[in-house]
Amino acid sequence: MQWYLQANVGEAVVTTLKDWAFWSAILATMFVIFLGWFLTKRGTFKKDWEAVLIKVVMVVGLPALAFNGFMSDTSVGEVKTQLAILLVGFLFYIILGIITKYFYIKYEKDVRDALTMCTVFASTTFFGIPIVTALFGKESSVPANIFNIPYRVFLYSLGFIVMSKPVATLVATEAQTVKSTIVDVGQNSAMAQQTVGEIKAAKKKAVVTNLKQIFLNPILIATLIGFTFWVTQLIPGIKVVPDQTTIGSGKLFSPLRLDNTFPPLFKVTKTLEGICTPLAWLAIGITLAKGNFKEAMADKKVWYGTMMKVIFAPAVGLLLTIVFAAIGKTTGAWHLDTIGLSVIVIMLAAPPASVIVAYSINYKKQPLLTSNLTLTATLFSIIVLPIWVIVTTAIGATSLFTY
Structure with missing residues (x-):
């Protein structure tokens, strides 16, 4: 166990706190979000612009960002590391999805489900x-x-299953009532059967829609294409194209490394990537301007859910990542580094996913609670962000995460 504590954690933390790049990123984040809030409150931005900005980011900016991230060198060890992160992700959502509901056990089912999903999905x-x-x-x-x-x-x-289930049960119950009523008055039950059939068809359509959202999502598609391009660099003999960015360097790359083999196309995706971050932060500012902080903070459930979201969920991710890092270090199967640790924890400290809020609204399952929780969690996520960066930097400085 000695190798866990070999690194100078204090020095790593001090270095981070003195790093202008760190504070520049934090201040830039806060300033642009505040700018979006201020311009919305002033009336320069319209509150309904949020949806447009989010759409541009999700359909254009983030897919380009996801794809470009894989335009880098790789190795067998690096692929193993990313597969370990993938496994951490699957286990995190399974474990948190099971245990979180018990932290909200005192609430009625609709409230418990809404708070659980808001905690699990950032x-x-x-x-x-x-x-x-x-x-x-x-x-x-x-x-x-x-x-x-x-x-x-x-x-x-x-x-989707958790947030829509109560409504599906209610509709099915109502349909059964309609069917019973028709039969009781001696009418033909064909009408009731038709009603039940329509409900089943609607549920099936909803499932198909969600499957499309999983597999036809432009961000996921860009990720899978980028990952394929990235991994194929390991194929022996595939590096045959001379470097087009530095003529005469003598370096050879896979034809799929577009950043080196076809710079014009890579420039397009790089340009689209650049719109992602500022538009996302402005949209967050607009979201904050639309909410009512006084109303949100008066609800104890919102406070509890916020702390669970920005502290408990990332803490579980942190613990799980440490366990996987220890397993990889002991067995030599993989190596998790500080960047991977920080990325996982910081992303899990984000406010609830907008999709969960959309489910909440669509299926009439505590929409006010999820909206207020998102509002307060967004504010507190920004506040605790530097703390989580410092924590992950300190833990990442141990030899568990260093070579």
Whole structure:
């Protein structure tokens, strides 16, 4: 166990606190979010612009960011590391999805389900990735997008099932009532059967829609394409194209390393990537301007849910990552580094996913609670962000996460 404590943790923390790049990223985040809030309150921005900005970020900016993150060198060890992060992600959502509901056991089922899903699913894509990219640069892109694969699978499956179930049960009960009533008055039960059939068809359509959201999501598609391009660099003999960015360097690359083999196309995706972070932060500011802090903070459930979201959930992710790092270190199967640790924890400290709030509104399951929780959690996420960066820096400085 001695190797856990070999590194100079204090020195790493002091270095981080004295790093202008760290504080520049934090201040830039806060300033642009505040700018979005201020311009919305002033009336320069319209409150409904949030939806447009989010759409641009999700459909254009983040897919480009996800793809570009994989335009880098790799190795067998690096692939093993990212697969370990993928496994951490799947286990995190399974474990947290099981245990979190017991922290809300005193509440009625609708409230418990809403709070659980808000705690489990953070806005890792829209809120988390722009921030970790600003903090850690290109190195954070691969682990962030790998970790988001299980996030999207569970968000559109577990999240949908839990948030829509009570309404589906209610509708089915009403349909049965209609059927019984028709039979009681001696009418033909065909009408009731038709009603039940329509309900089943609606439920089936909802499932298909969510499957499309998982597998046809532009961010996930860009991630899978980028990951494929990235991994194929390990194929023997595939590096045959001379470096087009530095003529005469003598370096050879895979044809799929577009940043080196076809710079014009890479420039396009790089330009689109650049719109992601500022638009995301402005949209967050608009979101904050739309909410009522006084009303939100008067609800004890909102306070409790906020602390669970920005402290408990990332703490579970931190513990799970430490366990996996220890297993990898002991067995030599993989190596998790400080960047991977920080990316996982910071993304999990983000406010609740907007998809969960959308489910809450669509299925009439505590929409006011989830909206207020998102509002307060967004504010507190910004406040605790530097703390989590310092914590992960300190733990990441131990030899558990260093070579």
